[in-house]
Amino acid sequence: MHTHSHGHRAKRVGWRLATPAAFAVAGALFMVSATNSEGTDLRPGRVNDMPSLVRSEKSQYEDLRLKASDLSSDVEKLSARIDDDQVRKARREATRLEGPAGFSEVEGSALTVTLSDSPEDLREDAEDIRRLVVHQQDIQAVVNAMWDAGAEGVMIQGQRIISTTGIKCAGNSVELQGIPYPQPYVITAVGDTAAMQERIDSDYDIGLYRSDAENPAIQIGWGMEVEHDVTVPAYDGLRGLEYAEPLT
Numbered sequence: 001m002h003t004h005s006h007g008h009r010a011k012r013v014g015w016r017l018a019t020p021a022a023f024a025v026a027g028a029l030f031m032v033s034a035t036n037s038e039g040t041d042l043r044p045g046r047v048n049d050m051p052s053l054v055r056s057e058k059s060q061y062e063d064l065r066l067k068a069s070d071l072s073s074d075v076e077k078l079s080a081r082i083d084d085d086q087v088r089k090a091r092r093e094a095t096r097l098e099g100p101a102g103f104s105e106v107e108g109s110a111l112t113v114t115l116s117d118s119p120e121d122l123r124e125d126a127e128d129i130r131r132l133v134v135h136q137q138d139i140q141a142v143v144n145a146m147w148d149a150g151a152e153g154v155m156i157q158g159q160r161i162i163s164t165t166g167i168k169c170a171g172n173s174v175e176l177q178g179i180p181y182p183q184p185y186v187i188t189a190v191g192d193t194a195a196m197q198e199r200i201d202s203d204y205d206i207g208l209y210r211s212d213a214e215n216p217a218i219q220i221g222w223g224m225e226v227e228h229d230v231t232v233p234a235y236d237g238l239r240g241l242e243y244a245e246p247l248t
Helices: 002-037 050-080 086-103 118-124 138-146 193-202 204-214
Strands: 106-116 153-156 160-163 167-170 171-177 177-182 185-190 221-232
Touching: 106 138, 106 193, 138 153, 138 167, 138 185, 138 193, 153 177, 153 221, 185 193, 185 221, 204 221
Parallel strands: none
Antiparallel strands: 106 185, 106 221, 153 160, 153 185, 167 171, 171 177
16 A cells, blocks of 8 residues: 555656646747747748739748848949949949840830640640640740840840849749749740741740640640830849859
8 A cells, every 4th residue: 555655646746747847848849939930930821822822922022122122222322422433434334234234124116925824624634734834944935035036125924034034933833033923924025026026936946835836635825916115124123143153
């Protein structure tokens, strides 16, 4: 009897010690989570529809763009105060290159190409969907053909494209400058529209895409039209550059 009673008491003492310890550990975990999250959700809910994802990503991108714009303005103001021949020369050169770099808007006649996925009923029944959806290489082929024909400015989904712009697939959308966009993809270029049309008509990869557009079993979306008095806006996104450095 004595041994049995002692065993029960030892268990009760063990529980009395373990319970506060468990609460202390849990409290510590809550503190760590709160510190790491900085007020945000560490495990946010999944975004199940593309419009919500686009709005969320676009909002975050816009916040970053505004911050970058403010910092660039501060740099410009501080640079303007420097009374130095080398700085003035560099600023004149930067101003001269704003147009070719895409930092000023361009206006004129434009060629617009629209790419879209095949009809939904064809995609639902297809065993291999790859030829029924628009890929990044399809968009890049059109953009490259436009540049090759001397386009003065190109935009996709209304966003100006420059030499550092990345175009890549992101699930069932295409990511442009960090923001995912659903199809259809509208590509517009200001420049010599006849030259751009001729270059697009002669492009091998675009030719394969257009063949699929005419194939009743595929019907991937293709459209091309000439527009007048179009304005391609100046690039106003983030300008961070990544580049390689030679080993020393």
